[in-house]
Amino acid sequence: MTNELTNYFQEMLPALEQEMRDILLADGTQPNPFWGMMQYHMGWVDSELQPANVNSGKRIRPILCLLACQAAGGDWRQALPAAAAIELLHNFSLIHDDIEDASPTRRGRATVWKIWGIEQAINSGDSMFALAHLAMSRLSDRGVAAAVVVQALRRFDETCVALTQGQYADMDFEARDEVSVAEYMAMIEGKTAVLIALCGELGALIAGADTTVIEHYAQFGHDLGLAFQVIDDILGIWGDEVLTGKSAATDIVTRKKTLPVLYGLAQNDDLRRLYAQAEGGDGFVETAVHLLNQSGARTYATDQAAAISQSALHHMEATQAAGPAAVALRQLANALLKRDF
């Protein structure tokens, strides 16, 4: 990471973590599993509810929200409740996603449902969803005008609905044979882009920016999220193992319906016949990658990623933000788009 970004991270992260700890009562006063399950998921306690400090995500979304607030002329501390709310919302969705995907581990640790059972994990996610909202209402305590808080909460919940629409589509696609590229783009918009759009939007809204400027911050986040996902899809097939930490062509092995695959399936009959076979057999991955390349799927996805990335940076410029926070925000965007993070 570069200088401005590093400085802001060092300043913002402890304040953000404290804001979230306050909301989840992670001060040791509530050592029962109701609070403990959520604190475990956040990485603050182990499965015995003893203090721990483990990797629990990079907190990119909330930092983006805080940087947007500062870059738009506000004081990032005023946006802390919104940043905490966004990170808690993201984590609520992970608790439920892990149940829905039957994932036994996340970031090297057992998932909440794996330890406490599906029933309690559903309820724990619900609690964190409610607490994410309570986090938002703390904006009032930091002097944000009531009308702004109401607007922020409305956008927060419209985003929640879009998130669950994305998750609905993601699960629906797994059960379906045919998924169009357009349907896929709408799905990742819900699963990834809308929440990052919200980061930019709420930061600028709390800073008191003009409607047009707020919209540019929202579009910046939106396109950043979308580009990030498309790049992820490309790396899932053609990625460098060292960079991704996964074995190459993972998404081919698992037959994941990502953008390049859906594009390839629409273009190439041989690929469609290959994917129609129940068993891939020897050389499945090599053949599939060859057919994808032949269909122009890599070029298509790369062009898409480039165009959407450019749009993100265009919206960032259109905010007319200057100063160290704007520099840091651009650095964060570039780092995410280049996976140099």
Next chain:
Amino acid sequence: MTNELTNYFQEMLPALEQEMRDILLADGTQPNPFWGMMQYHMGWVDSELQPANVNSGKRIRPILCLLACQAAGGDWRQALPAAAAIELLHNFSLIHDDIEDASPTRRGRATVWKIWGIEQAINSGDSMFALAHLAMSRLSDRGVAAAVVVQALRRFDETCVALTQGQYADMDFEARDEVSVAEYMAMIEGKTAVLIALCGELGALIAGADTTVIEHYAQFGHDLGLAFQVIDDILGIWGDEVLTGKSAATDIVTRKKTLPVLYGLAQNDDLRRLYAQAEGGDGFVETAVHLLNQSGARTYATDQAAAISQSALHHMEATQAAGPAAVALRQLANALLKRDF
């Protein structure tokens, strides 16, 4: 039902239903399962997503909210978004409860998870949770001041957290041998009382009542909910089959840890020994009821129900509400407490 209450129900119910239909896009424009699952749960469509009109609950909570608003000097139409939000919140919790309790049916129909699977049902509940919040933000559209909306949303989410705490405890108790009467009362407070308290509180808050009056409405709802649950517990053992629609002593057969049972277990060694046996055997129900009567459990629970009911009616009087809405509110309370509804 008596006159005033019947009149208000006839006036309020269609308006409430329309408010909820607007939020869940139940106008036929979104015939896909994402919206359809929620519309099915609400009783507006069948499992094929074709229009239906089935019993989907008595809507007692939202009507209580609307009556409280009117009785406290407001216009009930202004409270419609809050009433809709409370009913949607209640229904979100039912969708998740049905998964957590593995209940295949509700009100004579298959549950959402039974038709669309656990994964989609978890997500559908999450969507309805988010939409309940969006319903709340419509208060602004009806001219409720932003500061009041923020306060209402904060109380809404504090209530959501308490609800999930109650649900946590309920599931936790099933896995435990010993549960105290105090723990049980705290659990039903979360599962039942806090949401009915919120009905009274938000109604009075939106009406612009004084803090003291709002607090009396909240306590009225709280005690009403608590008394309702304790009466339910009594009926679950000594209830008239005709009145309850369940076979007598259902809660003994299923060994449900309700208030009379927990009181009896704490008082009576013979009952504790009986419940410690894995198999009840012949005469289990009769012996259990006999020992419960001997331990004074029925008297204890009946006294509790009477005291809490009296407290509810005391708080209703303390609101100093007059006029037809106040009459209707008292009628509703009495009907609930006498199960004459």
